[in-house]
């Protein structure tokens with residue numbers, strides 16, 4: 001039930017696991033979870049669809065705390081025009097400018113003090129670094145002003161990260177970046193464009209909705225520490 005997380009274990013230096021709870025768990029499944037979690041230092045528990053009975057079990061039987069509520073949005077891919085001034089590139093070489101733009105203050109890695117102490121603030125930076133030069137990872141960007149990292153998962157185009165520099169916000173750049181990703185997705189025969197963001201990131205949520213995205217699900221993530 002709990003999956004060992006290689007990357008996180010390596011990055012945070014503690015044994016990390018992840019449990020994805022799909023629908024209300026039975027008593028037997030919950031007992032299995034309670035037994036397995038003892039083998040980990042840290043478990044990220046994703047309660048898909050914020051199932052209330054799972055939420056009650058987590059609060060009643062563990063010391064886990066709610067670290068994040070992630071909102072998933074999606075839209076059908078349409079045949080949109082390629083926006084002016086945006087470059088789309090696969091396997092983009094390392095780019096220091098993108099790193100300078102990368103601060104995601106709504107992240108659960110910021111707010112969990114134990115993760116923060118283990119480098120949580122650098123997770124998105126690392127995510128970006130790992131995406132440079134990689135086949136299957138695409139960047140839509142406007143030099144020095146903003147970028148959008150995306151990839152394909154089956155027929156779904158997933159927006160992984162998007163950031164516009166503070167000084168350039170509200171000028172339509174974010175919308176252009178999403179449009180460039182959608183144009184690309186259409187040219188590759190992908191059918192949906194999806195993205196996830198934190199419930200606390202109301203600015204991003206309103207931005208995505210303005211760009212035609214609709215909310216499809218919310219998942220709550222709890223952090224369980226055994227050390």
Ligand SMILES: CC(C)(COP(=O)(O)OP(=O)(O)OC[C@H]1O[C@@H](n2cnc3c(N)ncnc32)[C@H](O)[C@@H]1OP(=O)(O)O)[C@@H](O)C(=O)NCCC(=O)NCCS
Nearest residue numbers: 162163164169170171172173174175197203204206207210
């Ligand atoms: C979210 C972000 C990418 C938006 O980029 P942007 O260039 O400022 O957005 P745009 O100017 O293209 O705005 C497009 C639309 O979204 C709306 N919008 C953008 N930011 C908004 C906000 N904070 N609140 C409400 N609406 C917003 C605009 O009003 C506009 O609507 P319209 O087309 O109906 O006029 C940018 O604010 C950002 O980089 N934020 C920090 C990083 C972040 O949170 N990324 C998302 C993590 S999942």
